[in-house]
Amino acid sequence: MARTQNSFVLEGVKIEGAYSEESVLATKNFQGRESDIHLTSYPRTGTAWTQNVLVGMVYGLDLLDGLDHSKMRPLFPYLEMKYMDGLSGLELANQITRVPRMVKNHLPPHLAPQEIFSLQRKNVVIARNPKDTALSYFKFYQTNPNLMKFYTSNGLEDFLDKFLEGDVAYGSWWIWTKNWIDKCRAHPENHLLIHYEDLHLNFHQTAQKLVQFLNLPPMSEESIAALQSKTSVDNMKSRYEQDPKRKGIINKGELHGWRKDFPEGFAEQFDQLTIETFGKEYAITQKFI
Template sequence: MENTELPPRPLLFDFEGVSMVHHFTDNWEKVQNFQARPDDILIATYPKAGTTWISYILDLLYFGQSAPERQTSIPIYERVPFLESYFHVIPPGTELADKLTTSPRLIKTHLPVQLVPKSFWEQNCRVVYVARNAKDNVVSYFHFDRMNKAHPEPGDWSHFLQRFMDGKMVFGPWYDHVTGWWEKKQTHSKTHYMFYEDMIEDLGRDLDRLCSFLGLSPSVEEKTRVMEGTQFDKMKSNSMTNYSSLPVMDFKISPFMRKGQVGDWKHHFTVTQNEKFDEHYQKNMSNPNLQFRTVV
């Protein structure tokens, strides 16, 4: 009989001071030597903070009219390559990015700011960063790791929450990630820092701010089309944006896009966990200027 079993789940290890799995380090030399172009747009997020949402928004803003066939024939992970990914079931992210014929190229990364290939800074590329509050982020990450065979086994919720607080997550601690990129914004003016909660609250307003940053002036009709196309339920049922074609994702356990809400953490945290987390947050959130909302 043919062996159809997926390889075992990867183990977490320390890489350049950040917890990683081999899927994101096996191609490291090519990642570090990746040649960015001045018009590239780097989409950066901590995992499960709205990455696919902002990727699709940008894709529709730039190519929704000029290349509508892209939306129905090429999955989002090929339109917006995941730079450091090395999964074997699809080409490496660096290769997919090099093959992009679009201008600008939209490229995504989950790397903490200090590990981003230096050519993005040398070429003065625009960066769009999306941050999500820690409580909803950890809940989403938990369900993601349950179904994503390319990440370590998550264990139960309380164990996972503790691991999140300890920073032993793929791509490192949430605190370092959101703060590192926030501080980069102070020195790299071409960084647009967005909040998931703001996008949920008023996508039209955040779309206007994003377009202003990008120097785009879409018509009312174009904006409406982007907002309608990127509604959560539409993306969740769209095989080009919901990752259902990737074999490492087990949709029988949980969908890649689960709820897309603010405040779902209340259904997961116990009172004790919430108190402990709040205390931990106060100690570890080092930048008082970086404020998150856990409800909208």
């Protein structure tokens, strides 16, 4: 069954891909369960990696063996997505019997499931350096079947201009990230901010934070090391790319790849906007510049 890719603006946010206004608004009004775990991320900030980490942590390391994109879909659905077979992420979520159930979205706070706030659902939020995010997004627009038809940029410089303006799917990284960080700082009891960079540099510490936040049984250092191995970029690529159509979902997973690929002058523009949004000291501590 062919699915429709749409481009629209909803409540100030540009949406492009296999979504509809109805699927996004239904996600906003999602009626979940007390034990639900939400994963919230801007695109290309480590969503698949964090999903794999959470699956191994919550459901067991053995479940990661052979876990590819098609098996992840019903296990950890993407709420606002309309899938190829006509099902929505919401419909898949309602079929899950596991406890706790885990679901993800890419939406800003005002479009995300509102019960995250009203009923204080556990919510893990991912942040990543905007320069690396933009570079990964540029590649994703060119390779992802849901976005390729919307790729209108004339090369990397043109795309980076669009990214700076927020003229990409899910809108401005700066607005999105600032608004979610504000939620995490105001309500740490049910929002945990983690950083893509820390999954690289401080995996064990980040895993322990997740375990504590989600009230899971303690994990030994040996178990965390096994989790890190099973969720490495090479491991995930080997699992996901058994299906040739899934190439590109797991990228290189590099840190600071922008340093060799960014055109002259763009790093300064990104850093200026980041400092204006967060302040210099906070931007540095969050690894945003």
